[in-house]
Amino acid sequence: MRLSRYFLPILKENPREAEIVSHRLMLRAGMIRQQGQGSFSWLPLGKRVLDKVCQIIREEQNRAGALEILMPTIQSADLWRESGRYNDYGKEMLRIKDRQDRDMLYGPTNEEMVTEIFRAYVKSYKDLPLNLYHIQWKFRDEVRPRFGVMRSREFLMKDAYSFDLDFEGAKAAYNRMFVSYLRTFTRMGLQAIPMRADTGPIGGDLSHEFIILAETGESQVFCDRAYLSLDVPGANTNFSDDAEIGGIVTKWTTPYAATDEMHDEAAWEKVAEGDRLSARGIEVGHIFHFGEKYSKPMNAKVAGPDGKDHYASGGSYGIGPSRLVAAIIEASHDENGIIWPEAVAPFDIGLINMKVGDGECDRVCDDLYAALTSAGKDVLYDDTDQRPGGKFATADLIGLPWQVIVGPRGVAAGEVEIKNRKSGERETLPIAEAKKRLGIAA
């Protein structure tokens, strides 16, 4: 993409309304625009990151056997009356009346609707296990939306729902999502730690929040340093092997890990002092087994091998892609701007032409742009007439993993400069060498 044809409205000033660094940087980098309280448009740069985040989530959901559907954003109130949550949900639920004066609502979550789909079609244990997910906009009318997309009213959510015949099946489904989440966050360059979370009236231990450590995190968390060196399951993980998956979950739930809310001082004391890691964290995912909570009031039954009807045993599994984009920035930035992990960077490479109009600079840039693009790299080519200082500042602010800097002096010597955004390392290299360094044949 040529920057001269792109829409990247960089802000030079720090927006006053932004209280946290991700919000500030997303506004400054032209990733989002606020459209109302807790409501944002994703501008082209932000949309690209959001897409990459969703794509990784999707691939890992599919790998774990979940199937993608897409439910509408507006739901009938009657469905929520069936589960008893219509009154319980309170003011966070955005309630609507249509022109026929029917009660509707903007879905804050989808347990009811997906249970309705399930009960309409699935009658036998033979069609289980089933896990349906979608990535769709949700609305929660928070009293105090803030921190940009981190706590917005309209937000994107991946929510998966598993259905099984009994607790054993539901636990296996839960474990698959657990392992899928480990892979998902790791692929985004995040170190996420599963922490035991409240199960409320459901009881048991099948509720985990996935927390990433970030100095600017919203809550205090406590965990064993052992988490920092645990192996994350690879792409060859066999999700149809319950024992293998269960083993990974055991390994990942054995060391101590708790949010402030669930913190247990007595257990904490038992962790060796040098292994105690007390840090700030951001919740990026939550998985939860709820058993018959929805299947019972909504009468979602399947015939078992015993010939009898059983209420399906369910769980729900959420990740907020829009909030994740902010969380990644909270975990990865410096005083100059964002530092994107490669897998979610909006572009792989920023190509900076220091002297647009100079025949040689233009020629080398055009050649590099064509070669990198045809090798499948996403390149943002700064071909604007801004001055070099401004271009460098923009490149650092938007934080692409690599910058390739092409100036008249270097070009005369057949060289360009390559900068790694994360390490700050710069190298001047012959052009052919630079191409190799960027992963393409010279």
Added chain:
Amino acid sequence: MRLSRYFLPILKENPREAEIVSHRLMLRAGMIRQQGQGSFSWLPLGKRVLDKVCQIIREEQNRAGALEILMPTIQSADLWRESGRYNDYGKEMLRIKDRQDRDMLYGPTNEEMVTEIFRAYVKSYKDLPLNLYHIQWKFRDEVRPRFGVMRSREFLMKDAYSFDLDFEGAKAAYNRMFVSYLRTFTRMGLQAIPMRADTGPIGGDLSHEFIILAETGESQVFCDRAYLSLDVPGANTNFSDDAEIGGIVTKWTTPYAATDEMHDEAAWEKVAEGDRLSARGIEVGHIFHFGEKYSKPMNAKVAGPDGKDHYASGGSYGIGPSRLVAAIIEASHDENGIIWPEAVAPFDIGLINMKVGDGECDRVCDDLYAALTSAGKDVLYDDTDQRPGGKFATADLIGLPWQVIVGPRGVAAGEVEIKNRKSGERETLPIAEAKKRLGIAA
């Protein structure tokens, strides 16, 4: 995907509520489920088609220079008060109050919001042309939603908005979208004809509906047969060459073409009788130049090269991906079910194991499944224990372009059967030959 692990709730009976063939077939093929009046969930098979349709739209929008953003579904009423449309829009607009009693609405379209984004950042003609699009859910509270996803209340829409300094620029932007739409529909296997549409108080001739011909179409249309043989611009079309693009538009607007609404008997009489094509049509896209309709009341100005401020000249360009899925089915089906054009088929190939459990059938199927999948083909492998008759009926109903049928007798002879869904042609081929026929090395 193995069918035994998929969620494909086929209906054997024709659903009574479905008045048109696409609605009936989408329900029967397990593509959608109705969740309320004019509100549908997209089940896995439907979601795959919707994704493919969106991907083609996206690629062609990008090719034409439009940039993707994503705006929220809920908008502030104040924005619509600025343009004067809040009162004008009537009851189709779903109006909402949040917990602070603020007036909001579920966006039926986005001219106001995108103009707000534009005016916030763009100040100079140097940043033009600009065309921003998004693919997002919309809501229109129709009195009588019907025909499944063809006329639903909550629907997906691709809406693009162009901004230019003057009419000449806006016309060039309009032409780029015109040509982009020709390519978009053709890639989906559709023959779409641009027909002059009403411009209302704006005037001029920059408004076209793109209509596909289908016996079951919603409205009567009239056009010159010449359209059926006009060349559709190729992938190498140069969208930055206004003259080239303008030439294509001229060619595609010269023969007679009109919807019932815009039909002109006098002009129609001038078309040679043998060239008159009077048929049923379905609207799948609409492009519209509206000039200063929004920029003026919303004060969206840019400085021109003359140093003066000018109201941006705008246009909007819509395609309904959810409705398109139904329109494709209306245009392409037979008495047995859907016939997907290859580019939007949910899977490329249906692989039918006629005798699951038979060692040789299983082995040949597993081998074909692995080979096709690793060659990048999307395969739906029917490994269920249903009887062959049911499997054939399902395969025809869901309409994948190719069926590969593996039975014990054929396998004993080292052969499989290949069926083309569209032509109905069947061929028995040696396995290696079959692989070649399906586009993979033997």
